[in-house]
Amino acid sequence: MKKLMILFLLAGLSVNAQRKYISTPTVAYNNEKGSKAVGIFLRGAQIDSYEFLQDKYVYKINTPYTGTIFITDTYYVKDRLNASDHYEKSPAVVVENDEYYGSPHLFTTVASLKVRELPNSSAAVVGNLLNGTPVAIYYYPYNAESWIPVQINDKKGYIPVKYVGKRPELSDLKNQYNKAQTLEDQKKFAERILELGWNSNQRENEAALRLYAEFASKNNQLEVAEICLLQADVLKNIPKDDFNLPIKLQKEKQFGFTINNEIEPKKGFKKSFLESNLGKIKNQYTDLDDCALGDYQTNVFFGSVECIGHDVNKTYHIRSMEMVNANGFKIKNTYLNNHSTVAEFLKVGKGLITSIDPLTNSYYINNDYMTYEFQFKNDRLVKVMVIYYC
Known part of the structure; x- marks a missing residue:
């Protein structure tokens, strides 16, 4: 079941200058000389907190999740976006658009991913994302230990970029679940299957619930198994045409x-x-x-x-x-x-x-x-x- 959930990624925090927009994928660097690429802004990224270095003709950007970074290709930093803008596709790691989301995005790849109030693992948790949740990407950092911002249930937060990527496949997770040798691994893959099911179509959702019911039953979680089977039966019997x-x-x-x-x-x-x-x-x-x-x-x-x-x-x-x-x-x-x-x-x-x-x-x-x-x-x-x- 696809979640009707929208996750926006913001590119800045303060509003001490006129907001800018990125019109095409644009690389960010570690200094004004462009010595090392540290990430890439995607089309539609909003730049709120920045300083334009006139002598360098460079934008200096600072946010809690990027640190200080620089855009040297200033041509693509605009006051507004237009439908007539020429822009390149997003880099291969980022999905341009598909049936799950209509702008650059990736997907969560683990179960119950914690959304933190600040970009660090000790910050307070403000919510959780199910496995396979589409996450809008407007800035993609190259460092796998970096964090990216999200908004969930009207709350802002951050998740590690290493836990987003290509959308997980239910068939792959089922194979991993069947091959798992330990209860810990079985549980990990069963939970990922269950949550991905909620972000999938009705048939896949039902199958995921029945698999998790089987796992729960084998591990004496009889009440959990019962609820999963009842939910699966509900999905199987959703009214097709007549809602009257x-x-x-x-x-x-x-x-x-x-x-x-x-x-x-x-x-x-x-x-x-x-x-x-x-x-x-x-x-x-x-x-x-x-x-x-x-x-x-x-x-x-x-x-x-x-x-x-x-x-x-x-x-x-x-x-x-x-x-x-x-x-x-x-x-x-x-x-x-x-x-x-x-x-x-x-x-x-x-x-x-x-x-x-x-x-x-x-x-x-x-x-x-x-x-x-x-x-x-x-x-x-x-x-x-x-x-x-x-």
């Missing part, structure tokens, strides 16, 4: 938010019912830029529940619900609440679940005009929210 089953179930009162096991009515809950179960309204506002809100509609908050209030008929449809107290969600004949496990959800959601995000432990059910996101933490359902298509 949730709507059909709603009409039969078999799908939707519940409070005290009362499912949300077609026209929405009445204010009196919500206040008697959730308390008084905490806040409300109308956001004209919120595509979920139509005419005469308002965002209304009842503590643990966010609603869309219909100003004319005075009813409320739930938009987001924390799984606390008597809050819940009904799927078919099952009522889910804050005690519901991932396994329970996967069993009842098979045939409805349309995608899985392993990084956030979230599951999605789509219909033709919205998506339901089910969020889990510590193997318990903690929140359900509706994402409206804009």
Whole structure:
């Protein structure tokens, strides 16, 4: 499964000068004389922190991950990029574009790669990248011990360049897994297979989950094996064309938010019912830029529940619900609440679940005009929210 994840690499930090752009792959050197090449900037790289040495006609650049480097070929340092620019292809190690990413990039080659707050191995971890995640490359250092910057989940961080390269092949990893002689090596390759599966198509993802379930089962990780097999079954049964089953179930009162096991009515809950179960309204506002809100509609908050209030008929449809107290969600004949496990959800959601995000432990059910996101933490359902298509 391809992750809908965008990783931007920035070429500088401060904004004490007008931003510059690299229009074609341009080599960076260790000094203003160009004595030794230390890396290469790719087309689209942004240069924010620099000094132009007038007497040398050279750009001096300094960032935490490059140190001090120099661009001597100044012709390709531009104030802006244009579609008419002539530019060369990226160097062979960097992928120009493919089905995974549309600009220069490489892929992570290890499982659960830690993203550090600063470019060193002792810095705090701000996130993790799955094996096979495409990483945009705007500066590629030649020193294998160098770091490159990334942005993940609105956080900036750094990863070692030695852990990015050509996209791993599932077949190669499976061969290495089968040949592994030690439990440590088997685990390493099984984890890489599992994570690459999440960054692959549905069929490969399913196969990776089943392989990891086999590994986990052999090593007495029965709960892990069960979840992997259930996830594999979910992927095998993703709706192909018809995403209207949730709507059909709603009409039969078999799908939707519940409070005290009362499912949300077609026209929405009445204010009196919500206040008697959730308390008084905490806040409300109308956001004209919120595509979920139509005419005469308002965002209304009842503590643990966010609603869309219909100003004319005075009813409320739930938009987001924390799984606390008597809050819940009904799927078919099952009522889910804050005690519901991932396994329970996967069993009842098979045939409805349309995608899985392993990084956030979230599951999605789509219909033709919205998506339901089910969020889990510590193997318990903690929140359900509706994402409206804009």
